[in-house]
Amino acid sequence: MDLFSLFVLVPIFSLVTPSAVCQVQEFVSIDCGGTSNYTDIHTGLAWITDSGIMSHGSPVRVENPNGNKAQYQRRRDFPVDSKKYCYTLSTQERRRYLVRATFQYGSLENGDTYPQFQIYLDATKWATVSISDASRVYVEEMIIRAPSNSISVCMCCATTGSPFISTLELRPLNLSMYATDYEDNFFLKVAARINFGAPSEDAIRYPDDPYDRFWESDLIRRQNYLVGVAPGTERINTTKNIGIGTKECPPVKVMQTAVVGTKGVLSYRLNLEDFPANARAFAYLAEIEDLGKNETRKFKMQQPYMADYSNAVVNIAENANGSYTLYEPSYMNVTLEFVLSFSFVKTRDSTRGPLLNAMEISNYVQIAPKTDKQDSAVVSAFSFTSAQSVEMNEGDPCVPTPWEWLKCSSILPPRITKINLSRRNLKGEIPPELTNMEELMELWLDGNSLTGPLPDMSNLVNLKIVHLENNKLTGPLPSYLGSLPSLQALFIQNNSFIGEIPSGLLSGKLIFNYDGNPGLHKGNKKHFKLIMGISIGVLAVLSISFFASLVLLHNLRRKKAQQKLDEKGISGCIGSKPLTAYSLVRGGNLMNEGTAYYIALSELKEATNDFSKKIGKGSFGSVYYGKMRDGKEVAVKIMTDSSSHGNHQFVTEVALLSRIHHRNLVPLIGYCEEEYQHILVYEYMHNGTLRDHIHGSATKKHLDWLARLRIAEDAAKGLDYLHTGCIPSIIHRDVKTSNILLDINMRAKVSDFGLSRLAEEDLTHISSVARGTVGYLDPEYYANQQLTEKSDVYSFGVVLLELLSGKKAVSSEDYGAEMNIVHWARSLIRKGDVMSIMDPCLVGKVKSESMWRVAEIAMQCVEQHGACRPRMQEIVLAIQDAIKIEKGTENTKAQTLLQIRLVSSHIIIGKNGTAFLSGIYSLAIRAKLSQANSHIQSRPYPHRSKGWVEEPSIAYSSAFRLRLGSSRLN
Ligand SMILES: *[C@@H]1O[C@H](CO)[C@@H](O)[C@H](O)[C@H]1NC(C)=O
Ligand SMILES: *[C@@H]1O[C@H](CO)[C@@H](O)[C@H](O)[C@H]1NC(C)=O
Ligand SMILES: *[C@@H]1O[C@H](CO)[C@@H](O)[C@H](O)[C@H]1NC(C)=O
Numbered sequence: 009m010d011l012f013s014l015f016v017l018v019p020i021f022s023l024v025t026p027s028a029v030c031q032v033q034e035f036v037s038i039d040c041g042g043t044s045n046y047t048d049i050h051t052g053l054a055w056i057t058d059s060g061i062m063s064h065g066s067p068v069r070v071e072n073p074n075g076n077k078a079q080y081q082r083r084r085d086f087p088v089d090s091k092k093y094c095y096t097l098s099t100q101e102r103r104r105y106l107v108r109a110t111f112q113y114g115s116l117e118n119g120d121t122y123p124q125f126q127i128y129l130d131a132t133k134w135a136t137v138s139i140s141d142a143s144r145v146y147v148e149e150m151i152i153r154a155p156s157n158s159i160s161v162c163m164c165c166a167t168t169g170s171p172f173i174s175t176l177e178l179r180p181l182n183l184s185m186y187a188t189d190y191e192d193n194f195f196l197k198v199a200a201r202i203n204f205g206a207p208s209e210d211a212i213r214y215p216d217d218p219y220d221r222f223w224e225s226d227l228i229r230r231q232n233y234l235v236g237v238a239p240g241t242e243r244i245n246t247t248k249n250i251g252i253g254t255k256e257c258p259p260v261k262v263m264q265t266a267v268v269g270t271k272g273v274l275s276y277r278l279n280l281e282d283f284p285a286n287a288r289a290f291a292y293l294a295e296i297e298d299l300g301k302n303e304t305r306k307f308k309m310q311q312p313y314m315a316d317y318s319n320a321v322v323n324i325a326e327n328a329n330g331s332y333t334l335y336e337p338s339y340m341n342v343t344l345e346f347v348l349s350f351s352f353v354k355t356r357d358s359t360r361g362p363l364l365n366a367m368e369i370s371n372y373v374q375i376a377p378k379t380d381k382q383d384s385a386v387v388s389a390f391s392f393t394s395a396q397s398v399e400m401n402e403g404d405p406c407v408p409t410p411w412e413w414l415k416c417s418s419i420l421p422p423r424i425t426k427i428n429l430s431r432r433n434l435k436g437e438i439p440p441e442l443t444n445m446e447e448l449m450e451l452w453l454d455g456n457s458l459t460g461p462l463p464d465m466s467n468l469v470n471l472k473i474v475h476l477e478n479n480k481l482t483g484p485l486p487s488y489l490g491s492l493p494s495l496q497a498l499f500i501q502n503n504s505f506i507g508e509i510p511s512g513l514l515s516g517k518l519i520f521n522y523d524g525n526p527g528l529h530k531g532n533k534k535h536f537k538l539i540m541g542i543s544i545g546v547l548a549v550l551s552i553s554f555f556a557s558l559v560l561l562h563n564l565r566r567k568k569a570q571q572k573l574d575e576k577g578i579s580g581c582i583g584s585k586p587l588t589a590y591s592l593v594r595g596g597n598l599m600n601e602g603t604a605y606y607i608a609l610s611e612l613k614e615a616t617n618d619f620s621k622k623i624g625k626g627s628f629g630s631v632y633y634g635k636m637r638d639g640k641e642v643a644v645k646i647m648t649d650s651s652s653h654g655n656h657q658f659v660t661e662v663a664l665l666s667r668i669h670h671r672n673l674v675p676l677i678g679y680c681e682e683e684y685q686h687i688l689v690y691e692y693m694h695n696g697t698l699r700d701h702i703h704g705s706a707t708k709k710h711l712d713w714l715a716r717l718r719i720a721e722d723a724a725k726g727l728d729y730l731h732t733g734c735i736p737s738i739i740h741r742d743v744k745t746s747n748i749l750l751d752i753n754m755r756a757k758v759s760d761f762g763l764s765r766l767a768e769e770d771l772t773h774i775s776s777v778a779r780g781t782v783g784y785l786d787p788e789y790y791a792n793q794q795l796t797e798k799s800d801v802y803s804f805g806v807v808l809l810e811l812l813s814g815k816k817a818v819s820s821e822d823y824g825a826e827m828n829i830v831h832w833a834r835s836l837i838r839k840g841d842v843m844s845i846m847d848p849c850l851v852g853k854v855k856s857e858s859m860w861r862v863a864e865i866a867m868q869c870v871e872q873h874g875a876c877r878p879r880m881q882e883i884v885l886a887i888q889d890a891i892k893i894e895k896g897t898e899n900t901k902a903q904t905l906l907q908i909r910l911v912s913s914h915i916i917i918g919k920n921g922t923a924f925l926s927g928i929y930s931l932a933i934r935a936k937l938s939q940a941n942s943h944i945q946s947r948p949y950p951h952r953s954k955g956w957v958e959e960p961s962i963a964y965s966s967a968f969r970l971r972l973g974s975s976r977l978n
Contacts, residue, residue, distance in 0.1 A: 035220065036097060036178040041067035041084035048078060051214050055079055058176075064093045068172070070114035074143035079175045080112045086171040091412060092128070092164035093171065094403035097178050099154035104186055106179040106221060109161060111146040111172065113139045121620055123169025124630075128162040130155065131376040131407035131422075132195060135282070136648055137171075138630075144230070145174070147222055149198035151181070151370065153191045160403040165684050167646055168619050179220045185256055188288060188340060194372040196288060199280045200348075201368045202226055202234070205243040205265030217259040223366065226267070232279040236349065236820035240271025240361070246296040251333040258292045262366050263334060266296055269361035274307075275351035275825040283346040285371035290338040292366040295324045295331040299360065306355045307362035310826050321355055324363065344369070347782040349818070351825045377421035379406040382444035387414065389439030390429060408684065415450075423447035430475065431455035438463050438481075446470065454478050454499065462486065470494050477501045477521070485510055485528070500525065607678040607689055611636075616644050624697070624746075628763045633692065641692035642677060646685060647763075658686050665762045668734055672726030674749055674759040693757065695750035698723075698807075702745060703816055713854045714894055715754060716811045717862070721887045722756035723748045727804060728880035730761055731797040738762055739795055743803035744784045744817070745810055783817030783828050788874050798874030804883065805869025808862055809833045814847030830870045837863055858894040861886055 035053060039046075042057040055078065059067070065086035073080045086093040099105060109127060116122065122139040127148065135148045152159070163171035186196060203212055206225035214220035226234055243265065250263040267274060280287075299305065306323045320337075328335035348369070352362035378384070387405050405424065406416035415426035424445060430452045437460035438453065448468050454475040461483030465471065472494050481503040489498065490512015497519040506527030513520045514530065522528055613619070615634035624631040629648040635641050647658075662679045665688075669675065680687040695701070698719060701711050711719070730738040740747075740761045747760045780786075784806045786799035806817050809829045815822050816829070823832045836844050842856065842863050865886035871877045878886075 032214065032218075032220075034180045035214075036176075037079075038095065038176040039079045039082070040173045040175060041082040042079065043067070043082065046078060050077065053214060053220075055175075058084060058095070062093070062095060065172075070112060070174075071117065072115040072143070073112060074114075074145070079110075080145065083112065083114070083172045083174045086163055088166050088170045090409055092162040092403055092409045094160040094162035095176055096158050096160045096402050097176075098158050099156070099178070100180075101154055101157050104151065104153050104181040104191075105159075106149060106151055106177075106181060106219065107159065107161065108147065108149045108175070108177040108179070108222070109134075109173055110148070110175045110177075111137055111139065112144070112174050113142050113172065115142050121168045121618065123166060123172060125166035125169070125171035126164055126408065128160075128164065128403070128408050129195065130159055131378045131404045132373060133376065133408065134161075134197065134373070139169070141230070147224075149201075149222065150373070151186045151196040151198065155375070162403045162408065164408050167685060177220070181219055182257075185219070188372075190341075190372055194374055196370040197282070197373045199283065199287070199369045199371055200224070200278060201366075203262045203265065203366050204267040204364050205245060207245070207265060212259060212262055216261040219257070223259065223262045232277070232347075234276050234278050236275055236277035236825055238269055238271065238273040238275040238351065238825065240269055241274060242268050242270050244268055244297060244363075246332070248296070248332050250294050250296070251328075251330075253334075256290060256292075256336060256368075258334065258336075258366055258368075263292065263294045264296065266294075266363050266365040268297070268363045269307075269352065269354065272354040272361045273351055273825070274362045274364055275349075275820065277347060277349040277820065277825070280344060280346055280348050280369065280371070282371060283344055283348070285344065287342055287344045287369050287371045288338070288340055289342055289344070289370075290336055290368045291364065292368070293322070293324045293335045293337070293363065294328065294333060294365055295363070296365070297360070297363070298331070299325070303359040304357070305360040305363060306358035307352045308355060310351045310353055322352075322362075341372075344371075345782050345785075347818070349782065349820070349825060376407065378404045379416065379422045379424065382441065383424040383447075386439055386441045386445055387411070387424065387427070389441055390427070390434070417447055425470075426450040426452075428452040429456065434458055436460070440464070443467055449473070449494070451475065465489070465492070468492065472496045475499045476503065479503050481505060484508075485513070487512075489513060490515070605678045607680050607687075609680050609682040609685065609687070612644055612680055612687060612689070615642065619644070619646070628760065634689075640677075641694075643690045643692045645688045645690065647687065661762065662688070668730075668738070668762070670726055670729040670733065672722045672755075672757050673729065673761060674757045690759065693749035693759075694752040695754055697746045698748040698750060698756065699745035701750065702810055702814055710849055713850050713858070714891070717858070717887055717891045717894060719748065719750070719754070719756040720808060720811055720862070721884060721891065723758055723807070724804065724880055724884045724887055726756070726758035726761075727800055728884055730758075731800070731880050737797065739797055740800045740803075741795070742780050742784070743800050743807060744781050745807055748807065781817075786874070788872065796874055797880070798877045801869050801877045801880065801883070802871075802874070804880070805866045805877075806830060808866035808869065809845070812847065812859065812862060812866065813845045814849065833863075834867065834870070837867055855894055855896065858890040861890040861893060 032053070037053050037055045038058050038061065039055040040058045040062070042055065043059070045054070045056045047054050062084065065084045067082050068085045070081055070083055097107070107129065113122065122142075124136065124138040126136050127134045129150055129152065134150055137146060137148070139146065161176060163173060165171075188194070188196065201221060201223055202225075203223040204226045206212070206223075206227055209225045209227045211225060212223040217223065228234075244267070245265045247264065250260050252258060252260060252263060269275075295305065297305075304323065305325070306321050308321055322335075322337065324335050325331045325333075327337075352364065354361050384405055405411050405414055406422035410416045413428045413432075414424055415428075416422045417425050425447055426449060428450070431454070434453065434456035436458065438458055440463045442448075442451075443464040444467070446467055447470055449470050450473045451471065452473075452475045454477045456479055458476075458479040458481055460481065462476075462481065462485070464486075466486070466488040469492065471492055473496060477499045478501070481500070483505065484507035485500075485505055487510040489495070490510035495518055498513065499519075499521045501521050502524035504527060505522070505525045507529075509522065509528055509530055511531055612634065615636050616632045617634075619632045621633040622630055623633045623643065629646045632644045632646070633641070634644045658679075658681055662676070665676050666679075674693060675691045676688060677691055678689040680689070727740060727743065730740055738761055740758065742760060742763075743758075747758060748756050749759050750756055780789075780799075780803070784803040786802035788802075789795055789799040806829060809815075810817060813829065813833065815832075818828045823829065833845050836842070842859055843851070845863070846854070846859065865878065865883055868876070868878050869883065
């Protein structure tokens with residue numbers, strides 16, 4: 009676009025959307041790392057460079073930027089250290105804004121790794137930015153109601169590479185747009201805003217959208233983004249104007265395009281970052297086809313796990329009161345999974361298929377409390393007393409990482425526990441607000457030019473160490489100084505204090521240095537001598553009672569402080585110490601309690617070659633390959649949601665996990681918690697995940713049936729141990745093929761157990777959300793949030809079905825969007841058709857009885873009601889059964905010992921010459937089973953409703969079966 013067309017364009021757009029003109033003047037568009045201010049020729053937006061705003065980091069030219077947009081030619085890289093780097097943006101308190109940060113990294117230079125780091129909005133964790141595609145522009149948008157007259161956006165906590173940013177944008181919104189009932193406590197993080205039927209891959213933004221939201225094109229192709237598209241989906245568009253006069257005002261251009269399910273179904277699947285979560289979901293719909301008089305477009309939404317949402321019938325033109333008019337159905341608070349899979353299906357009486365113009369999904373992000381207001385006031389007051397030499401950091405004083413001259417507690421809201429401003433050329437008085445910093449433990453102000461009297465410090469009951477030496481402080485030493493309950497050391501030498509020294513300071517209980525204060529003197533000596541002369545006895549009594557009351561007071565205050573901490577839910581020892589005190593915990597608790605040991609971050613960095621070889625990504629974080637100095641190969645898992653507050657929790661959980669040992673559980677070797685990272689170190693499993701072996705590429709060696717059975721047996725034993733061998737029992741919550749790992753001998757071990765509990769701590773505001781993976785999630789748990797071991801059993805049933813069929817748990821290619829492996833397998837197995845679910849590469853190589861045995865137990869596992877599902881122990885036995893049958897040795901022995909008298913009508917002849925006995929309740933069995941097989945007989949047959957037995961095809965699949973050919977029946 010040349011300058012001329014820009015000149016023409018701008019007035020046209022201003023006509024269409026008059027509000028845009030005044031809006032745009034309030035836009036703040038920062039080109040981070042940019043060299044100059046300029047106007048973008050594509051959008052007409054004015055960009056400013058951050059060179060005058062951001063003094064940290066360095067501008068870097070982006071190698072091979074994707075596209076020619078000026079803002080993506082350069083980025084700003086920040087140092088890799090423990091600090092945070094913040095931009096501060098002015099806002100109007102209580103006005104709503106869209107805040108957007110974007111990241112395009114460009115090509116990697118030699119030896120670089122892609123960066124992964126975190127961004128924060130004030131004290132609230134916004135996102136983990138994890139670059140994996142150099143040319144993609146990663147966009148993070150947050151919709152906020154400004155909590156004060158400025159916000160800060162901070163980059164920090166890199167796990168790999170260095171933090172960076174490409175652009176930072178602030179867009180004020182109008183009046184009630186994006187208002188929610190929860191905005192006092194939650195920001196809205198945009199997870200997806202999609203323009204369907206988009207004309208090109210470019211996002212639609214300003215000037216088409218006067219608020220400059222990004223409407224991402226549905227033509228973009230990337231992993232797990234808008235896949236599972238139903239056949240018959242067509243793109244349509246119109247040039248007619250669309251009435252959009254409602255709340256959220258999607259741009260006309262977005263509404264002018266849509267997709268239509270010409271075969272009656274529209275379906276999509278996409279991953280939602282940071283989900284499961286509570287979300288705000290909008291669909292933007294407008295009828296943009298001219299329907300005939302006898303035509304209608306009516307459809308329903310189908311969500312496999314949410315029956316409730318399927319009832320409403322949408323008829324866009326009717327709902328919107330006419331064609332070419334916006335209708336925006338919405339859910340203001342709905343729980344969505346990480347994998348969002350939805351479909352719209354036309355109703356029977358509709359002549360046209362469903363239509364979708366755009367949609368928008370945001371999740372609620374709880375606003376984390378900023379540092380205590382009074383503490384913040386003090387540190388900002390210090391900034392006024394400082395000459396240039398105190399580098400005032402931007403952002404919150406404590407979160408996510410404290411300013412370098414502060415230490416903070418880990419309680420919420422954070423409190424400042426240490427101020428270290430030694431030799432910083434401070435001038436003026438010590439801020440009187442200091443009196444409110446109840447949690448302050450250390451105050452270092454020595455070597456400055458501070459003047460004036462001491463502020464009131466009588467409330468600072470936690471104060472331990474005070475350095476005020478080498479200043480120009482004046483006035484008397486207040487008497488309460490001698491009775492501050494925690495005070496251990498007070499240094500005031502080389503000042504100009506005057507008057508009497510409070511006697512408490514001279515008691516010898518604390519270190520007190522007051523040299524170089526000519527105006528100070530000890531208590532009145534004459535008086536002292538007189539008393540001494542009169543009665544040593546009286547003095548003794550007096551001083552004893554004085555010390556006694558001091559001790560009493562001390563204890564009382566301490567108790568009070570302790571209570572305060574307890575009320576805040578922190579157990580004394582850990583809550584009252586700053587973060588650095590964790591070394592104590594490391595050495596203490598853990599080493600005694602388990603075998604997992606603390607591994608320093610530096611050691612892990614070395615072992616993993618700076619986290620260069622990523623071998624997996626689970627729901628709790630990325631996993632890297634590493635080799636320790638002693639040659640041990642390890643898998644290093646960096647927990648994604650490592651907030652600064654969960655350290656204590658983390659350490660106790662690790663202690664718990666490290667005590668769990670079982671042959672079929674992946675052993676935890678060690679852990680690390682440093683620089684706000686939580687890292688777990690596991691034994692490395694050479695053969696990767698079971699998922700890779702069943703569903704992976706053809707290069708992986710095929711698992712034969714016996715190998716699959718062994719893996720199933722191992723995994724079931726591991727889970728059984730978690731359920732019955734641990735106290736309290738552990739529910740895995742995320743059993744799936746990618747959490748079953750194979751060691752060098754192809755024996756299976758279950759991984760990721762116990763982590764759900766860790767994760768939940770970080771998600772307290774949505775703790776009622778069912779965790780787990782779509783396709784494996786127990787529907788009963790999903791419905792009523794009652795978590796039991798039987799939820800794991802359900803998931804394990806799905807794993808068994810995958811082993812049987814070689815198919816994935818969810819796959820719209822295999823079963824359609826609304827089906828999953830359970831529905832699919834159940835319908836076939838009920839028909840007695842186990843052959844159709846069998847993995848094609850097993851056909852002909854498997855004994856059908858062993859297959860049946862597994863199919864049967866799998867079906868029991870995925871029973872709707874947890875109570876009807878077997879326990880893991882029973883599953884282990886069933887699988888062992890199947891193994892024996894498959895091996896074919898012991899089984900035949902057992903069969904020859906069977907003596908059964910039965911009614912002939914209970915024999916059903918199966919397809920391949922196998923006969924089955926049904927009607928288990930009327931069977932008269934006199935069986936003598938060999939020892940090895942005794943459990944077959946002793947296991948009560950599952951509690952089935954009568955319906956099961958009455959229908960022959962079902963009985964066929966589920967009743968007790970014997971191979972007639974080799975059995976002797978009387
Ligand atoms: C860019 O614009 C900003 C804001 O208008 C201004 O403060 C700054 O001085 C400008 N910088 C340059 C290099 O012109
Ligand atoms: C609109 O639809 C027509 C006909 O299907 C197509 O040729 C045209 O490229 C579409 N225009 C846009 C902007 O998508
Ligand atoms: C609708 O009416 C038109 C003409 O009146 C007719 O050609 C068409 O078949 C009708 N369509 C349906 C679905 O009834």
